[in-house]
Amino acid sequence: MQAEDLILISVDDHLIEPPDLFAGRLPARFADAAPRVVRRPDGSDVWTFNGAVIPNIGLNAVAGRPKEEYGVEPTAFEEMRPGCYDIHERVRDMSAGGVLGSMCFPSFPGFSARVFAAAADKDLALSVVRAYNDWHLDEWCGSYPDRFIPMALPVLWDPELAAAEVRRVAAKGCHSLTFTENPAALGLPSFHDEHWDPLWQALVDEDVVLSIHLGSSGKLSVTAPDAPVDVMITLQPMNICQAAADLLWSRVLKKFPGIRIALSEGGTGWIPYFLDRVDRTYDMHRRWTGQDFGGRLPSEVFREHFLTCFIADPVGIQLRGLIGLDNIAWECDYPHSDSSWPYAAEELAEAAAGVPDAELNRMSFENAMRWYSFDPFAYRARERSTVGALRAEEAGRDVSTRSYDSGRFVRSGTGVELGSLVEQVTA
């Protein structure tokens, strides 16, 4: 298929929270405690909440920036492309890139909203989570219901409250919950604990997908403090295999057969190996480990529960039949540094050369629609939804890479080590 004829729904993008996100959304008694943006002496904008200071990391908002200016330095809003934080600019960028639909993960709260959960005042924490979700559903997604898959933050500290929030947002049309890939790594009960059962039940009842994004354990994949940063960049996606194995062998899938999980930004090319491995593990070891999937293989169980996601993954496309044609969805990853926006359509068309149209459509948009109960065509004709049609709507928009350098932004230079990155990210 030609790039212009693709229809693209991305199941993994990111939004940079705008400074006015919480304005008018919290009870008056929390006015002083609300998360807010502060400009630091170095000119960067940071979010503050509950004593924590969370910079907007440059690498998380590099859309449109020349690769020479990628880096991990904290940055200011005016150094970002406005599509990072402005919904109207975002939609225009999506159209210019040919992207019909998008699901946007949070930035400063962390993928599992652990920044909010850390507040000792749980009334405050709950108000902030709900305010964020309402903003995300009503403002971000609600402004363009044909363009966004709604996603909610979890209530991380209380499974009953978490379940209630899932039911509340589901009533507003939200079928995706962002969550951590490993609650045990955050000091919470693991996936193997009954603790979470009320949440799993709510997800099943409300047809909500548990979307676990790489890096959502709160830990980077670090081999050594002096390792080059390239090591971490390489390992992050495949590291989600830990969550895949953790959940596949857990009691969760056995007790909640309706639960569905997305391995967001985890890549797909390694999945066929992984499925062989789990089937062989089952064959060689189940007699002493006590695993029991009835008459089925772990790989079959995997395909019933897991959506795998890729940005650019020629091996995964080649092996799509071994992964499962219903289990693969494309991602854009705008505005992160792994995205090929605005040329992601061309990247996908090239990687999928020779793939039958019907199969490519499943990976590029149909699976995303079904898994996330999302129907853009209720609002927009399909013929107006292709890459070519969307781009025509934004013909003339400047999508060339340009420097957003205000004079302050400094490249990290050579020899960036993991230790320094971890320090900056977690400072």
Next chain:
Amino acid sequence: MQAEDLILISVDDHLIEPPDLFAGRLPARFADAAPRVVRRPDGSDVWTFNGAVIPNIGLNAVAGRPKEEYGVEPTAFEEMRPGCYDIHERVRDMSAGGVLGSMCFPSFPGFSARVFAAAADKDLALSVVRAYNDWHLDEWCGSYPDRFIPMALPVLWDPELAAAEVRRVAAKGCHSLTFTENPAALGLPSFHDEHWDPLWQALVDEDVVLSIHLGSSGKLSVTAPDAPVDVMITLQPMNICQAAADLLWSRVLKKFPGIRIALSEGGTGWIPYFLDRVDRTYDMHRRWTGQDFGGRLPSEVFREHFLTCFIADPVGIQLRGLIGLDNIAWECDYPHSDSSWPYAAEELAEAAAGVPDAELNRMSFENAMRWYSFDPFAYRARERSTVGALRAEEAGRDVSTRSYDSGRFVRSGTGVELGSLVEQVTA
């Protein structure tokens, strides 16, 4: 190719050290401090050294045992198949399984001999390492030079001594050094530190392969203490991707272009994804991370330095062209629980159905010979080296699974959790 026509050299097997290994091999002043086998009240045999007690874990010596009796309990020598620890019985088991050649990793010292390195008396530690290496080269491999790829333990605490030991064993014909996949995880300088340069230089000078086995960081891949043990079993091989990334992006390959590394028991099916990932990481990020491979891609550099290894990996065989036909070697993993001995030949023949003979030969034995400077045909005619020919020599040998249960061995039963395993393994 039919199973009987294969020639098999395994680049990853394991030996259980026999109780008399050190007899007569240490200076008299170390007689009391030598590693020794002790029978515990529960009937199991354990190695003791330097205050540490290291059980012979049942799961590491299950060759010939019914799968119902796999488990992690400590075991006794008479509960193991003698091929685990007796060189003559081992060779007969290899022949009965059709396996021509084998490289045997250590058991109780740990893959990087960290048990020996822990001794405060470094003269003692060095004597023990050298005694082990001499035993391995002279007794274990030396008894059947046509059947074993010699492998040495490292001197982990001193790079100059480590280099000297590499040169000493190389002079005796040894071209493989077992090592840790992550020295930083053991509290040592990382792969990114100049500390190890004398060792790397010796490896290059003497044409010795750095063989890093999964699990050699001293850490199991544990998601949560209450995770089922199946999680760890699934993740162990692919976890070596961390070492692959750590070394690929390190200064080691740039400063020592002759160095060669084997990712032992790491599997192969995930490698094509990994190579795509490192090339994309290089393309997207090198301008700010400062990585520089000259005009080459990271995937090309990988193929110059890394040998990937598989037990049973149909996806890896299918994708052999993307991995590199010179970069794949077969493993038997006798007597561990992931081995299909005595039917590993049939398993490989089935997985490689349709693969041209010349390509299968490279994976089943030719690459092993070249990477490890091993030539069994200097001792044994090729026509006497096939699976069929070797099996004919041991026709009638009992290789059926049988219970080695002395009445004491207890199956772990259902619901084995990672925490309990870690406790037993590290107790």
